[in-house]
Amino acid sequence: MPEDETTVTPTDVRAPYGQLPGGGTIRAITRWGTPVMHRAQTPVTAYDDALRALAADMVATMYAADGVGLAACQIGEDVAMFVFDCPDDEGERTVGVVCNPVLTLPEGKDRQLDSDDEGCLSFPGSFEPCARPDWARVDGFGLDGEPVTFEGDGLLARCLQHETDHTLGTVFGDRLSAKSRKKLGKKHDAAAEDYPLDWPAHVAEAAS
Secondary structure, rough: OOOOOEOOOOOEEEOOOOEEEEEOOOOOOOOOOOOOOOOOOOOOOEEEEEEHHHHHHHHHHHHHHHEEEEEHHOOOOOOOOEEEEEOOOOOOEEEEEEEEEEOOOOOOHHHOOOOEEEEEOOOOOOEEEOOOOEEEEEEEEEEOOEEEEEEEEEEHHHHHHHHHHHOOOOOOHOOOHHHHHHHHHHHHHHHHHHHHOOOOHHHHHHHH
């Protein structure tokens, strides 16, 4: 189904706070090492058309890169916001936008770690196991300033943690051992030709 100018409308997904904004422009993804990727992002205070336009660009870029989540810093914007379209352990997809996210993770006997592979669109072509709690909840605000809450397990739990980390200036490589991070870097370097610096914007330009 083609996108309209205001919303992206995937089928068979949970969208408890409405569909993702559509009509955005695919941008180049900002890479690790760029300063904006490694500092806490500026909280959202104005829920306006400019914020919605930024979210639309993030959604377009996320889908073009075949990602399940994308933070504003990943297209070079110093804004504490992320978008996502991600399945949980049962394969049920949830979509959403979260501004100023606050993460809640299980503690004590409820805390179980999942050591599946993790990757990042800002360090493309490489994956390494990264231990994270197997359930997560994020509270924040939607594009209209309304409170939103998302929670889940499986890949969705990992996504909520990964994207909230981005708003705090943390990349998942920061959570790896030196040995694992070295392996991650080698995989990234080996795949570099597949991901030029204007990726995935160059794909859209080539298709136009």
